Amino acid sequence: MSKTVFITGASSGIGEACAEVLAREGYNLLLCARRFQRLEEIRDRLNKQYPQIAIHIFELDVRKYDEVKSKIENLPSEWKNINVLINNAGLSQGLDSIQDSDIGDWDRMIDTNVKGLLYVTKTVIPLLENQEGAHIVNLGSIAAKEVYPNGNVYCASKHAVDALNKAMRIDLLPKGIKVTGINPGMVETEFSEVRFKGDIERAKNVYNGVDALTGKDIAETISFVISRPKHVNINDLIIMPTAQATGTIVNRK
Numbered sequence: 001m002s003k004t005v006f007i008t009g010a011s012s013g014i015g016e017a018c019a020e021v022l023a024r025e026g027y028n029l030l031l032c033a034r035r036f037q038r039l040e041e042i043r044d045r046l047n048k049q050y051p052q053i054a055i056h057i058f059e060l061d062v063r064k065y066d067e068v069k070s071k072i073e074n075l076p077s078e079w080k081n082i083n084v085l086i087n088n089a090g091l092s093q094g095l096d097s098i099q100d101s102d103i104g105d106w107d108r109m110i111d112t113n114v115k116g117l118l119y120v121t122k123t124v125i126p127l128l129e130n131q132e133g134a135h136i137v138n139l140g141s142i143a144a145k146e147v148y149p150n151g152n153v154y155c156a157s158k159h160a161v162d163a164l165n166k167a168m169r170i171d172l173l174p175k176g177i178k179v180t181g182i183n184p185g186m187v188e189t190e191f192s193e194v195r196f197k198g199d200i201e202r203a204k205n206v207y208n209g210v211d212a213l214t215g216k217d218i219a220e221t222i223s224f225v226i227s228r229p230k231h232v233n234i235n236d237l238i239i240m241p242t243a244q245a246t247g248t249i250v251n252r253k
């Protein structure tokens with residue numbers, strides 16, 4: 001029987017690419033995000049390309065615990081056997097010093113990247129238990145491993161994900177649920193547009209002269225990670241563009 005992968009934040013970027021790559025690999029897909037219309041377009045496109053898989057979509061704001069709990073607990077029964085959870089929903093807001101940054105931006109990052117990931121994980125664990133290949137994949141970042149100027153709260157939120165990877169690996173050990181942290185450098189997605197609140201020019205400049213990673217690069221890595229034999233877990237990966245050495249040291253053409 002085909003395995004089911006639940007991807008949060010599947011409406012763009014890395015999440016959308018995971019849906020595409022994992023559909024190609026024959027997984028059934030449970031997809032959520034806030035932008036439902038985007039999810040409908042992705043579902044319709046993938047249904048045409050891969051008619052052999054099943055796809056279920058639903059609107060979800062991972063920051064709202066009651067919504068997370070009720071929507072996941074009330075999934076149709078055939079969607080309650082989840083093999084893999086990809087905690088991908090996340091964002092950065094602003095790139096300012098602590099003294100100059102906006103408290104609303106801090107709240108959105110912490111609520112989404114840390115609390116949202118926890119809410120979804122807590123709700124999905126009972127559905128992962130006893131499933132073949134039970135696995136949680138958490139999207140961290142190079143910002144989980146280092147801190148760069150003005151990255152403060154985004155870096156802190158991703159450092160928290162790094163700590164939670166380790167904590168989940170310990171706590172979920174008796175349940176046999178694998179936990180993997182995926183930590184990319186620059187991936188060209190809507191990430192910078194969101195960080196710079198729709199300033200497209202500023203967002204484009206982030207990737208100027210760099211062969212950045214694509215969502216597909218990350219998705220293919222995740223596909224590899226979740227297809228290892230039962231006794232093998234890849235704990236943690238850092239994936240960078242060849243032209244990027246650290247969060248801020250980049251060799252631009």
Ligand code: NDP
Nearest residue numbers: 009011012013014033034035061062089090187189190191
């Ligand atoms: P995108 O902005 O392209 O995608 C982010 C996704 O998260 C969207 O589908 C968005 O959907 C979803 N999302 C955001 N907030 C919420 C929410 N409250 N509830 C549900 N879904 C939400 O960026 P990326 O694909 O690049 O980002 C994906 C993950 O990868 C993030 O965790 C990011 O921190 C991480 N990452 C990104 C890197 C990069 O350089 N791009 C590098 C390292 C890590 P919607 O708006 O429809 O809700």
Ligand code: 8X3
Nearest residue numbers: 141142143185186247
């Ligand atoms: C996204 C990568 O370097 O902009 O997590 O923080 S970075």
